[in-house]
Amino acid sequence: QDTDAEVEAREYLNYLNKEMDRRTNLNMLAAWNYASNISEENLAKQIAVEAENARFQKEQWREMMKYPWQSYKNDDIKRQFSMFAILGSAALPDEKFIEYQKTLGDMESIYSQAKVCGFKNKTNCDMHLEPEITARMAQSRDPEELKHYWVEWHKASGAKVKHLYPKYVELANEAAVMNNFTDTAEYWLWSYEDPHFQEEIAHLWQQLKPLYLQIHAYVRRKLREKYGENIVPRKRPIPAHLLGNMWAQQWNLIYDLTTPFPGKSSVDVTPQMLHQGYTPRKMFRLAEEFFTSMNLSAMPETFWEYSILEKPKDRNNIVCHASAWDFYDGKDYRIKQCTTVSADELSTAHHEMGHIEYFQQYRDQPHIYKNGANSGFHEAVGDVIALSVQTPKHLRKIGLMEPNTVIDPEAELNHLFHVGLEKIVFLPFAYTMDLWRWDVFRGQITKDHYNCAWWKLRTDIQGVEPPVDRSEDSFDPGAKYHIVAGVEYLRYFVSFVIQFQFHQAMCEAAGQFDRRNPMSKPLHECDVYQSKEAGNLLGSMLRLGSSVPWQKAMEIMTGQGKMDASALLQYFSPLQQYLERENKRTGEYIGWTASERKCVQ
Numbered sequence: 074q075d076t077d078a079e080v081e082a083r084e085y086l087n088y089l090n091k092e093m094d095r096r097t098n099l100n101m102l103a104a105w106n107y108a109s110n111i112s113e114e115n116l117a118k119q120i121a122v123e124a125e126n127a128r129f130q131k132e133q134w135r136e137m138m139k140y141p142w143q144s145y146k147n148d149d150i151k152r153q154f155s156m157f158a159i160l161g162s163a164a165l166p167d168e169k170f171i172e173y174q175k176t177l178g179d180m181e182s183i184y185s186q187a188k189v190c191g192f193k194n195k196t197n198c199d200m201h202l203e204p205e206i207t208a209r210m211a212q213s214r215d216p217e218e219l220k221h222y223w224v225e226w227h228k229a230s231g232a233k234v235k236h237l238y239p240k241y242v243e244l245a246n247e248a249a250v251m252n253n254f255t256d257t258a259e260y261w262l263w264s265y266e267d268p269h270f271q272e273e274i275a276h277l278w279q280q281l282k283p284l285y286l287q288i289h290a291y292v293r294r295k296l297r298e299k300y301g302e303n304i305v306p307r308k309r310p311i312p313a314h315l316l317g318n319m320w321a322q323q324w325n326l327i328y329d330l331t332t333p334f335p336g337k338s339s340v341d342v343t344p345q346m347l348h349q350g351y352t353p354r355k356m357f358r359l360a361e362e363f364f365t366s367m368n369l370s371a372m373p374e375t376f377w378e379y380s381i382l383e384k385p386k387d388r389n390n391i392v393c394h395a396s397a398w399d400f401y402d403g404k405d406y407r408i409k410q411c412t413t414v415s416a417d418e419l420s421t422a423h424h425e426m427g428h429i430e431y432f433q434q435y436r437d438q439p440h441i442y443k444n445g446a447n448s449g450f451h452e453a454v455g456d457v458i459a460l461s462v463q464t465p466k467h468l469r470k471i472g473l474m475e476p477n478t479v480i481d482p483e484a485e486l487n488h489l490f491h492v493g494l495e496k497i498v499f500l501p502f503a504y505t506m507d508l509w510r511w512d513v514f515r516g517q518i519t520k521d522h523y524n525c526a527w528w529k530l531r532t533d534i535q536g537v538e539p540p541v542d543r544s545e546d547s548f549d550p551g552a553k554y555h556i557v558a559g560v561e562y563l564r565y566f567v568s569f570v571i572q573f574q575f576h577q578a579m580c581e582a583a584g585q586f587d588r589r590n591p592m593s594k595p596l597h598e599c600d601v602y603q604s605k606e607a608g609n610l611l612g613s614m615l616r617l618g619s620s621v622p623w624q625k626a627m628e629i630m631t632g633q634g635k636m637d638a639s640a641l642l643q644y645f646s647p648l649q650q651y652l653e654r655e656n657k658r659t660g661e662y663i664g665w666t667a668s669e670r671k672c673v674q
């Protein structure tokens with residue numbers, strides 16, 4: 074039974090939650106207007122709305138402190154107050170708040186509008202990251218062309234925001250301190266509600282690293298066979314421009330160069346999608362149908378009306394980096410993605426729609442709980458579905474793979490390897506992104522050695538190196554969206570571990586996995602399509618939002634409350650055995666020696 078004080082406190086929370094929904098709706102509309110139509114004027118409009126709301130939040134913070142909420146018995150009221158009490162950047166005084174948002178907006182604008190000149194057609198200097206440069210990094214098999222786009226992109230993006238980054242770090246840390254954190258690293262880690270979270274991540278990486286070393290050595294051999302020993306030396310870190318992705322974060326786009334059994338069924342459905350006349354809209358309809366087949370939500374009609382699912386033809390002043398948007402009114406949800414028709418982008422479409430599913434499932438939560446159980450949960454939802462979609466079994470079901478395609482153990486290994494190029498490979502990259510930023514926020518990496526510290530981490534942890542020597546004149550972290558947009562990245566490391574725990578739980582619910590006899594129905598062959606049991610299990614966790622600690626949400630989903638690498642390792646165990654056998658057979662050097670690339674301080 075709530076005390077009178079708690080009854081009064083709850084009434085205040087009801088007001089605050091409703092008012093924050095209303096105000097955040099205005100914030101999101103202004104942010105959407107800027108991101109979809111970049112201009113100084115639209116940034117100023119967005120910042121004006123955000124500054125007004127920051128003022129309101131500071132005012133309410135003073136109001137909240139009149140309530141002795143730490144002494145309340147009601148856990149839910151205490152949880153809401155403790156979350157509302159953390160203002161983030163809104164804690165900054167007005168003019169610093171505005172400077173902080175302007176710095177982020179300017180970095181995002183430079184990144185999103187950066188362009189380079191062509192390698193072959195040197196007069197075409199209108200090539201943007203999406204779609205042109207991304208397409209060349211994925212499709213070119215000419216090391217010189219790949220080096221050109223790698224170097225030019227890093228010059229046109231990272232180097233151009235270098236002068237703004239220290240100011241962002243300084244103001245982010247000032248805000249963190251005003252929220253009673255030592256720095257932004259601690260503020261970011263606080264959201265995971267576990268005082269030992271950084272150590273837990275380090276422990277998970279130690280468990281997963283052996284598998285990464287195997288796929289790294291195997292891919293390096295395949296690249297050496299393709300490009301020769303001079304370009305891909307046997308024991309060296311892998312040159313980052315040869316891996317199919319500008320940041321070498323996922324290598325699935327060089328699947329054709331590295332597949333274990335080239336003759337077997339190709340899991341790359343891009344040609345089929347193009348042949349069948351797939352459009353971006355059809356890709357998102359396909360994703361929606363998967364969710365509804367499991368008794369999860371369809372997209373509201375306004376989603377199809379307001380979303381931007383293709384890059385506008387006539388202009389480039391748009392943030393193309395894919396994103397999902399909640400407008401906090403229980404009905405307006407949107408995706409903005411400069412979609413091109415490909416298998417990789419079909420996965421991204423599922424990823425983004427997973428965010429929308431989460432938004433819809435927790436729509437009845439109070440404002441403060443309209444978040445993922447932690448940020449990694451939000452990133453995992455769509456990916457879990459995509460794990461089912463990309464099974465050969467499912468691709469045949471939806472007509473993207475010939476019905477008579479032979480799916481034998483070698484074809485299954487090809488599929489596992491393809492998923493490994495996207496999931497195993499990504500882990501050290503995601504880890505590096507925030508290992509670098511934690512040290513920057515903590516003052517261990519200062520601006521005079523931002524770049525060389527970045528490459529030391531990238532070489533030590535990920536085993537990749539830049540295609541050319543670097544120096545502190547460059548700012549290569551700034552060539553990656555999440556760095557210039559100030560988006561925390563550990564969420565993706567968490568997602569790529571827990572999505573296999575969710576997949577395992579949902580496959581069990583769907584009767585397609587048996588934890589007591591794991592190889593009787595291999596986890597990587599599971600497809601939860603049309604399983605109401607799997608959908609209801611997922612939905613029951615999504616509806617909670619952040620109303621309970623993520624460990625509780627994990628327990629509801631998987632029966633236990635911890636992050637656990639064993640589901641991922643179980644999923645990839647046939648691949649790990651194959652890679653270990655193959656690397657031994659070819660005498661591969663596991664790991665890498667020091668890079669010969671210099672970084673001039």
Ligand SMILES: C=C(C[SeH])C(=O)N1CCC[C@H]1C(=O)O
Nearest residue numbers: 322394395396397421424565
């Ligand atoms: C698709 C999104 C929007 Se939340 C994204 O940023 N992702 C999804 C995978 C990792 C990360 C990236 O692209 O770096």
Ligand SMILES: [Zn+2]
Nearest residue numbers: 424428451452
């Ligand atoms: Zn996401």
